Amino acid sequence: MTYTLMIDETGENTVTLPASVQASGQTAAAFGSLLVPCRIVSSSTLTDCVIITSDVARRLSIPFAANVHVFLTAEAVHFGPLVGILTAGFTKSLHRPVGSRSFFFAKLLAQEKQVGGFAFLFGTPHIDWENGTVNGYFYTERGWERHTVPLPTVIYNRLPNRRIENSEMFQTVTETLQTAYGIPVFNGHFFNKWDIYRRLAAHPEAQPYLPATSAHITKQTIEQFLTRYTEAYVKPADGSLGRGIYHLTKKNNVYECRSRDEQGETKTAVFPTAMALWHHLLTDAPLHRYVIQQAVPLMTVNGRPTDFRVHTNKNEYGQWQVSAIAAKIAGRQSITTHMNSGGIVKTLEEIFPDTAQRNNMLTRLNHVALTLSRCFDETSETLIGEIGFDLGVDKQGEIWMFEANSKPGRSIFQHPGLKEADERTVLLPLAYAVHLSKTAITEPEALWS
Structure with a gap:
C-alpha cells in the first residue's frame, strides 16, 4: 500500500502516521x-x-511530496523507497541529460507515480561521498529537475555498455555502495555467454533448452x-546486437563462413x-573471447528464420513474470534476426492468426522463459x-535458448x-525495486539466503 x-x-520535528x-x-x-531522530505519532483520523x-523533510532531503511506501524497523519509520538508476554518458543539458537515452529514462522514472516512492538518475560524478548524498536527476511534471538526496535504498544498474561497466572507477563505486553502505544493486553486470551457459548447463531444469556450446x-x-549439426555460430562471449557473429556450414565437404x-x-x-x-577465424577475431554454438533450424515466417524475444521481470512480490513477447524475423540474406541486420518485429497475433496455435506457443514460451529465469x-x-x-523454436517444435541479456535492448518496442x-x-523494474527495498530495510539477511 x-x-x-x-x-x-507549521509543526516541528514530528511524523504523523495513520493508526x-x-x-x-x-x-x-x-x-x-539518511536517518534522523524525531517524534513519531499516530492519528486515527488519517487513512491514506x-x-x-x-524541518524533518528538510533534514531527510525529501525533494517533494509524493506517494510513498512505509517500512518499519524497531528504530525507525522508513519512507520511500529511494531508487537510484545508475548510468553514464551525461550531457550538460538538463532537457536531455543522457542524450538520446533521455526519453527512455523519462518513461522509466514516470512510473514512480504508479509504483510509489522516488526514483532518480545518477552517475558516479554526482555522488558526494563526504556527505553521503547524490545530486540526482528526477523526472517530474515540469520535466527534468535536479535534487540532492541521500544515497538510495536500492540501485538499478543501467550502465550503457561493458567498457564503462568494466572500468576500474565503476567497479570501485558499485563495490563501495554494496559493501560499505549495504545498498543492493540489481542487474549489476552484463551477462557473459559462456558463464551463463556453464551455470545453466549445471541446472537439470535448464539443460533441455540449451544448444551445445x-x-x-x-x-x-x-x-x-x-x-x-551441419551448422554452427561463432559469436563473442561478451557481444550484443548481433555484432561479430560468424555463421558456419559444411556441405559436401566444403566449409562456408558468412x-x-x-x-x-x-x-x-x-x-x-x-x-x-579455423585459420580464417583466427585472423579475423579474438577466438579466446568467443564461443561456438550449435545452430538450430528455426521455424520460418514467409520463408525467413524467426525467433522470439521474451522479456521477464521480477514484480512487486519478487516473483518472475513474462512482461513482453515478440517475434523477430530475419532480414533477407541475414545471418541473424537482429533488427540492425534487417530483421523485423511482429507480434504473436500477426504470425499466429489461429488463436489455439498462438495460445499454445504463448504458454510454451512463457513456461521456458520463467523456468530459465x-x-x-x-x-x-x-x-x-x-x-x-x-x-528459438525449431522445425520439430522444440524450444531453445540462444541468448540471455541482463540489459535487454528496447528496439522491439518500436512496434505499435x-x-x-x-x-x-519499464514499470516492473521499479516495482521490483520496492520489493528489494523492503527486504533490504526489514530483512537484510534474506537478500542472499
Whole structure:
C-alpha cells in the first residue's frame, strides 16, 4: 500500500502516521541512507496519508511530496523507497541529460507515480561521498529537475555498455555502495555467454533448452560441431546486437563462413578444410573471447528464420513474470534476426492468426522463459530483476535458448502492437525495486539466503 506524503509547514520535528501503520516505539524517520531522530505519532483520523513536518523533510532531503511506501524497523519509520538508476554518458543539458537515452529514462522514472516512492538518475560524478548524498536527476511534471538526496535504498544498474561497466572507477563505486553502505544493486553486470551457459548447463531444469556450446574453439571443435549439426555460430562471449557473429556450414565437404562487414553487408567465404576455416577465424577475431554454438533450424515466417524475444521481470512480490513477447524475423540474406541486420518485429497475433496455435506457443514460451529465469536466480551470485531472452523454436517444435541479456535492448518496442508490453517492462523494474527495498530495510539477511 502507498500513502500520500504531505509536508506540514507549521509543526516541528514530528511524523504523523495513520493508526493502520501500527508503529510502536520508533524514534526516528529514514529516507534512503539518511536517518534522523524525531517524534513519531499516530492519528486515527488519517487513512491514506502520512504527514512530515517541513524541518524533518528538510533534514531527510525529501525533494517533494509524493506517494510513498512505509517500512518499519524497531528504530525507525522508513519512507520511500529511494531508487537510484545508475548510468553514464551525461550531457550538460538538463532537457536531455543522457542524450538520446533521455526519453527512455523519462518513461522509466514516470512510473514512480504508479509504483510509489522516488526514483532518480545518477552517475558516479554526482555522488558526494563526504556527505553521503547524490545530486540526482528526477523526472517530474515540469520535466527534468535536479535534487540532492541521500544515497538510495536500492540501485538499478543501467550502465550503457561493458567498457564503462568494466572500468576500474565503476567497479570501485558499485563495490563501495554494496559493501560499505549495504545498498543492493540489481542487474549489476552484463551477462557473459559462456558463464551463463556453464551455470545453466549445471541446472537439470535448464539443460533441455540449451544448444551445445563450447568456449574452446579449435579446428577439432569446428569439425565436431559441423559434422554433428551441419551448422554452427561463432559469436563473442561478451557481444550484443548481433555484432561479430560468424555463421558456419559444411556441405559436401566444403566449409562456408558468412558474416557481416562494417557496412552491414553479408560476406561469404568458402574453405576446403576445417583447418583453413579455423585459420580464417583466427585472423579475423579474438577466438579466446568467443564461443561456438550449435545452430538450430528455426521455424520460418514467409520463408525467413524467426525467433522470439521474451522479456521477464521480477514484480512487486519478487516473483518472475513474462512482461513482453515478440517475434523477430530475419532480414533477407541475414545471418541473424537482429533488427540492425534487417530483421523485423511482429507480434504473436500477426504470425499466429489461429488463436489455439498462438495460445499454445504463448504458454510454451512463457513456461521456458520463467523456468530459465528461476534457474538463473538459483545459480547467480548477484541480484537479477530483468532478463531478455532470445528463444528459438525449431522445425520439430522444440524450444531453445540462444541468448540471455541482463540489459535487454528496447528496439522491439518500436512496434505499435507492443505499447502495453513496453509500459510493463519499464514499470516492473521499479516495482521490483520496492520489493528489494523492503527486504533490504526489514530483512537484510534474506537478500542472499
